[in-house]
Amino acid sequence: MSIAFLDPGNLEGDLQAGAIAGYSLLWLLLWATAMGLLVQLLAARLGVATGRHLAELCREEYPKWASLLLWIMAELALIGADIQEVIGSAIAIKILSNGAVPLWAGVVITASDCFLFLFLENYGVRKLEAVFAVLIATMAISFAWMFGETKPNGVELLLGILIPKLSSKTIQQAVGVVGCIIMPHNVFLHSALVQSREVDHRKIGRVQEALNYYSIESTFALGISFIINLFVTTVFAKAFYGTELANGIGLGNAGNYLQEKYGRGLFPILYIWGIGLLAAGQSSTITGTYAGQFIMGGFLNLRLKKWLRALITRSFAIVPTMIVALAFDASEDTLDVLNQWLNVLQSVQIPFALIPLLCLVSKEEVMGVFKIGPVLKMVSWLVAALVMVINGYLLLEFFSSEVNGWLFSSAVYVFTAAYVAFIIYLISRGITFSNGLGFLHTKRSTNTGN
Numbered sequence: 391m392s393i394a395f396l397d398p399g400n401l402e403g404d405l406q407a408g409a410i411a412g413y414s415l416l417w418l419l420l421w422a423t424a425m426g427l428l429v430q431l432l433a434a435r436l437g438v439a440t441g442r443h444l445a446e447l448c449r450e451e452y453p454k455w456a457s458l459l460l461w462i463m464a465e466l467a468l469i470g471a472d473i474q475e476v477i478g479s480a481i482a483i484k485i486l487s488n489g490a491v492p493l494w495a496g497v498v499i500t501a502s503d504c505f506l507f508l509f510l511e512n513y514g515v516r517k518l519e520a521v522f523a524v525l526i527a528t529m530a531i532s533f534a535w536m537f538g539e540t541k542p543n544g545v546e547l548l549l550g551i552l553i554p555k556l557s558s559k560t561i562q563q564a565v566g567v568v569g570c571i572i573m574p575h576n577v578f579l580h581s582a583l584v585q586s587r588e589v590d591h592r593k594i595g596r597v598q599e600a601l602n603y604y605s606i607e608s609t610f611a612l613g614i615s616f617i618i619n620l621f622v623t624t625v626f627a628k629a630f631y632g633t634e635l636a637n638g639i640g641l642g643n644a645g646n647y648l649q650e651k652y653g654r655g656l657f658p659i660l661y662i663w664g665i666g667l668l669a670a671g672q673s674s675t676i677t678g679t680y681a682g683q684f685i686m687g688g689f690l691n692l693r694l695k696k697w698l699r700a701l702i703t704r705s706f707a708i709v710p711t712m713i714v715a716l717a718f719d720a721s722e723d724t725l726d727v728l729n730q731w732l733n734v735l736q737s738v739q740i741p742f743a744l745i746p747l748l749c750l751v752s753k754e755e756v757m758g759v760f761k762i763g764p765v766l767k768m769v770s771w772l773v774a775a776l777v778m779v780i781n782g783y784l785l786l787e788f789f790s791s792e793v794n795g796w797l798f799s800s801a802v803y804v805f806t807a808a809y810v811a812f813i814i815y816l817i818s819r820g821i822t823f824s825n826g827l828g829f830l831h832t833k834r835s836t837n838t839g840n
Contacts, residue, residue: 395426395571395615396529397674398478398667399471399736402641402729403566404619408626409636411560413543413550418567419623420551423616425773426571427608429744432751432762432770433581434604439760441591443582445688447756448746452819459812460742461689467574467739468685469706470732472678476500476711477729478641479671485645485664494715500675501708518676525673526614532666533621539652539659542624562787566733568780574736574743578688579681581747594759601760640729641667679704737781741813744774749820 407415437443445464449457480496491499510518556564589600626644629651630636639647645667649660683699686692692699714728748770754761762770 395423395612396526396618396670397471397475397573398481398641398671399474399729399733400571400619401478401622401667401670403563404622405626405639405641405644407560407563407567408623408628409630409633409639411563412627412631413546413624414555414557414560415564415567416547416550416620416623417552417554418556418564419619420616422568422571423612423619425568425777427612428770428773429572429577429747430580430608430612431605432747433577434584434608435601435760435762436747436751436757437581437584438589438600438604439591439597439757441585441589443585443684443688444578444743444747444750445582445685446691447750449689449691451750451753451756452746456812456815457689460746461685463739463742464574464578464685464689465682465706467736467743468678468682469710470735470739471573471575472675472682472706472708473711473714474729474732475671475674475678476708477714479668479675480715481641482664482668482671486661486668492715494712497708497711497715500671501704501711506676522673522676525669526618528669529618529666529673530614532662532669533618533625535657535662536625536648536659536666537621539662540625540628540648542628546627547620547624561783565780565783565787568777572740572744572777574739575678575681575685577743577747578685579677582684582688583680597760682706738809740781741774741778741816744777745813745816745820748774749816752820 404419407419433444436447440447445461448460452460476497477493479500480493483491483496483499484493510521584600584604587600590596625648626639629648630639635647645660645663648663649658652659682704686702687694687699694702748767750756751762751770752767
């Protein structure tokens with residue numbers, strides 16, 4: 391679960407937030423993690439209470455055209471995330487090999503993880519969870535080691551967590567901290583993963599017990615992910631905040647800059663960074679393969695063999711990633727620009743995971759007695775609205791600086807109009823769900839009274 395918050399895209403957001411904003415955004419990292427926890431708990435609630443995952447329910451609850459459009463959006467989000475994750479792993483392999491393995495070769499090596507995934511899945515989900523635990527432990531040890539090497543200021547760290555602070559110079563980093571927490575494909579994935587343990591849905595007590603268990607497990611997992619993200623942010627805050635290098639740091643050059651400043655330790659900090667980045671990339675690419683199977687199988691109701699389905703979903707991401715690696719291997723600046731576009735791609739998709747999720751967990755016909763209450767519903771919609779507004783700001787800032795020419799601008803305007811119209815449709819359909827159920831409930835009560 392915590393892997394959703396520890397992919398290379400998150401790590402890049404962490405290091406840039408630390409280098410540019412120092413310790414001032416740690417409070418936002420804490421609250422963003424809490425918001426992510428809420429979304430993951432709702433996804434788990436949906437999966438446990440219904441015995442089906444989000445993609446399957448979207449196929450059943452929405453018209454075919456809307457369901458297919460939601461599937462396309464989910465696949466685009468997955469491809470964008472997978473490119474970042476695979477490129478992150480390839481960068482780590484390049485670092486650990488002293489540049490002997492080029493970016494494209496690192497992509498090929500990372501692509502083979504789908505076969506590792508298939509091999510482990512044959513031995514059960516628990517074996518796969520054990521591998522994830524090892525990878526998360528590797529990240530924790532690597533970034534904790536870096537934390538110990540750089541020795542961030544403890545008082546400033548504590549103040550950064552407790553005291554909210556935001557300036558006009560750090561708004562973009564703040565948006566990045568929140569925007570990279572909720573990944574659309576992971577919302578679909580978590581609603582499916584909770585079904586790995588058998589629950590008797592005929593017994594309300596058993597379902598409630600499972601929900602309580604997953605709440606504890608999720609809170610613990612995201613607590614670990616928060617600590618790891620905290621390590622990364624504070625390391626780069628200590629090392630580069632207020633320096634000329636702060637604005638130019640990314641995944642590719644971060645290790646070299648750390649080595650120049652803290653390279654006199656027992657073990658080169660460059661390789662420690664590379665090991666942590668590799669663990670993050672490998673774990674997130676395996677979960678991406680897993681998510682792709684649920685998304686495609688759920689929306690399209692496919693019944694393919696596991697190896698074939700994994701190969702298809704992996705190819706969707708690996709082919710464009712290989713093109714990216716071959717095109718941008720020698721240009722870190724161009725790779726950073728591409729990463730910004732990929733962040734935008736994923737930000738655009740967030741409403742198409744959040745809105746169906748909130749509509750479904752509020753629907754009594756789907757959830758039964760486990761539908762969310764009015765208070766949790768209001769809080770959930772406020773969190774969703776906040777996340778969408780923040781990502782909307784990111785999109786506005788990005789397009790205002792990147793979009794030039796009347797033809798490109800016209801295309802963006804047309805896309806924006808269609809995009810907003812589809813969001814309004816999804817929200818209005820959710821309102822129709824609620825109003826229809828309220829009317830039925832009132833009518834049933836009236837009939838009973840008569």
